[in-house]
Each structure stands twice: as C-alpha cells, then as structure tokens.
Amino acid sequence: MYKINIIQALVFLSIVFGCKESFSMQARTAQGNEEKKEVLLIGTFHYNNPGKDAAKTKSFDVLSEESQKELNQISKAIKEYSPDRVFVEWPHEEQAELDSLFQLYREGKYFLNSNLSDFYLKNEIFQLAFRVAKDNDLKRVYAVDYTDTRFPFDSLMTVIKENKQSDLQKEIEKAIRSFTTDFDNKIEQGASLLEMTCFMNTAQLRQISNKFHTEIPLLAGDTDNFTGAYLISEWYRRNLYIWSLVQKNTTPDNKKVMLLMGASHVATIKEFIEKNNMWKTTELKDIMD
Secondary structure, X not given: OHHHHHHHHHHHHHHHHHHHHHHHHHHHHHHHHOOOEEEEEEEEOOOXXXXXXXXXXXXXXXXXXXXXXXHHHHHHHHHHHOOOEEEEEEEHHHHHHHHHHHHHHXXXXXHHOOOOXXXXXXXXXXXXXXXXXXXXXXXXXXXEEOOOOOXXXXXXXXXXXXXXXXXXXXXXXXXXXHHHHHHHHHHHOOOOHHHHHXXXXXXXXXXXXXXXXXOHHHHOOOOOOOHHHHHHHHHHHHHHHHHHHHHHOOOOOOOEEEEEEEHHHHHHHHHHHHOOOOEEEEEHHHHHO
C-alpha cells in the first residue's frame, strides 16, 4: 500500500510539473510572438550647458543657423519614425508646468517671450523634444525625471583623498579630463549638432559612462565606508524610476516612443531595456541614414 501511494504521488507530481512547464513554454512563446515596443534613445549633452555635471565642457551654439537647420532635419527624420510618445528629462511631478509650456509652443507663442533664460531658450526639451512633438501632432510631452536622489560626488572624492587612494583618484580625474577634452575638441573643430549627438551615443562612450557611474565608485574608501556604493545606488534609483515612468506612461497601443535624456542616463537605461524582452531600442543614427 505504501509503494502504491508513493507511485501515485510521483505520478501526480509529474503531471503537475509537466503542466506547469507546458504553461510556462506557452507563455514564453506567446511573449516571444508579441511585438516588442521600441524606444528611440537619444542621449544628449545639455544644450544650455548648466555646468552641473562632473565634467565641465564648453558650450555649443544651438541657436546658430546651422544647428537650427539640423534640428529641423532631425525632427523630420523622427517624424518619419513616428513616435507615439516623447519622454524628457523634466521632473515628473511638474508635468502641469511642462504641459503649459508645450501648449504655448504649439500655439507659436513660446519663443515670443524675450525674457526666456538660457535654460528655457536653449535646453534640448524646448529645442528638440517640443519640435518633434509638434511635428508629430502629439498633445503632450511626458516628464519622467525623478530628482529626489543624491549624487555625492564631492563626498566620494573626499573619501578617496582621505584614504590616499591616489591611483583611483587619478583614474577618475583622467576619465573626466579625457571626455572633456574630446568634447571640447569637437566643438573647436566645428562639429555639427548631429555629429555631437552621435558622439554622445557611441557604444564606447556609453561603456565609459557606465563604468564611471556604476563601477569605479565601489572602490572608494575602506571596508567601513560605502559612499561609493550609496552614490551608485542613488544613480540606479533615479534611472530605474525614469524607466518605470516611461513604461507606466506607455499605453498598449503605443508601439514606438522617444526618450530624450542626458547621455549618461541613456547609457544606464539602455541596460535596463536590454533586460526586458518586451522592449527593444533603436538609435538616432539608424533613422537618420
């Protein structure tokens, strides 16, 4: 009787797990057959150059005639790509203000204000995202930034100096200096807006950015100091919240969306997207060809 019960139990378990595996395979097949949503990733330098990043670079003249022509060309290419939503680096809790500004833009009144500060005049949100959204007849530009985080870079460098980690300090300073030099040289050589944007979105620069933001800081300090780990956790938190907001603001019928962010954010968010089998990415250079 005992042997019979064991055999019955084994048969039952094989049926249960067999069904579970079958359902799992069916779910994976259905998921694989479902069309992936697509994100047009545009990592950018900040057109108004507020000087808030660790790397201090020269300013680019986004208001020049050549840059304005290129912005129109970029927007035209994105119109052909036809995104259903445009997401930008603006605090998500301030969506109402962004809506008001975009409404003025749609009515052709935004740039009539002669008192616009550099930010409101030159920033990529107003120069590119608004242009794209209007060209695509979109009613809203979505704010998806999350700013309630910290990035204690100064504290990180203090910890490194206090622990006499000169090699680590030199590595960080070299990385910042190398990017700044390359960026400034391109501006001095007359690189166009499109060329600068493509430079900011190369695989090499994204790899360097992610190493700078998510790997190197872990080595700072002694075994009782986690300033670097905290900095990285805050960096991930901000970008995870951004990616969460992008998904939450995308409806089932939205097949293509555009994300315009600082290039370092895009470098990290791209890694999140690549781990999600319901999404895929495309690059600006691909739709400009």
